[in-house]
Amino acid sequence: KWIHLNWGDDGLITLFAETWKLLRPGGIFVLEPQPWKSYESNRNVTENTSANFRNIKFRPEEFQEILLDKIGFRTVEAITSDLSGSTVGFNRPILVFQK
Numbered sequence: 001k002w003i004h005l006n007w008g009d010d011g012l013i014t015l016f017a018e019t020w021k022l023l024r025p026g027g028i029f030v031l032e033p034q035p036w037k038s039y040e041s042n043r044n045v046t047e048n049t050s051a052n053f054r055n056i057k058f059r060p061e062e063f064q065e066i067l068l069d070k071i072g073f074r075t076v077e078a079i080t081s082d083l084s085g086s087t088v089g090f091n092r093p094i095l096v097f098q099k
Contacts (some may be wrong), residue, residue: 001034001038001039001042001062002078003015004052004056004058005022005039005042005043005049005052005053006038006049006052006053008050008052008055008056009010009055009056009057009058013058013070013071014091016063016066016071017071018068020071020072020073020099022032023099024069024099025099026098026099027098027099028096028097028098028099029067029073029096029097029098030092030094030096030097030099031063031067031095031096031097032046032092032093032094032095033060033061033063033093033095034060034092035060035092036059036060036061039053039056040045042052049071064076064095065094067095067097067098072099073097073098073099074098074099075097076095076096076098077095077096077098078093078094078095078096079081079093079094079096080092080094
């Protein structure tokens with residue numbers, strides 16, 4: 001979320017592409033996409049985040065498709081932090097991508 005809010009869609013795609021380049025074949029990238037509501041709650045932290053928020057086209061629910069179809073990751077496994085006793089707000093999917 002913070003990379004996306006501070007550097008926009010271009011910053012997010014750069015992060016994804018550079019991560020892919022740095023991984024060896026079979027390497028993994030673990031991602032916990034933040035819900036859009038969290039972006040909305042933090043959009044006005046700075047003038048920059050506010051401006052970037054208004055221009056974001058790629059929503060968190062699209063990250064899996066971007067990473068697989070555009071960046072080049074081969075597989076994804078969705079795991080959850082669905083642990084007994086977990087704090088509300090931390091029960092989000094965690095995506096594990098393999099190069």
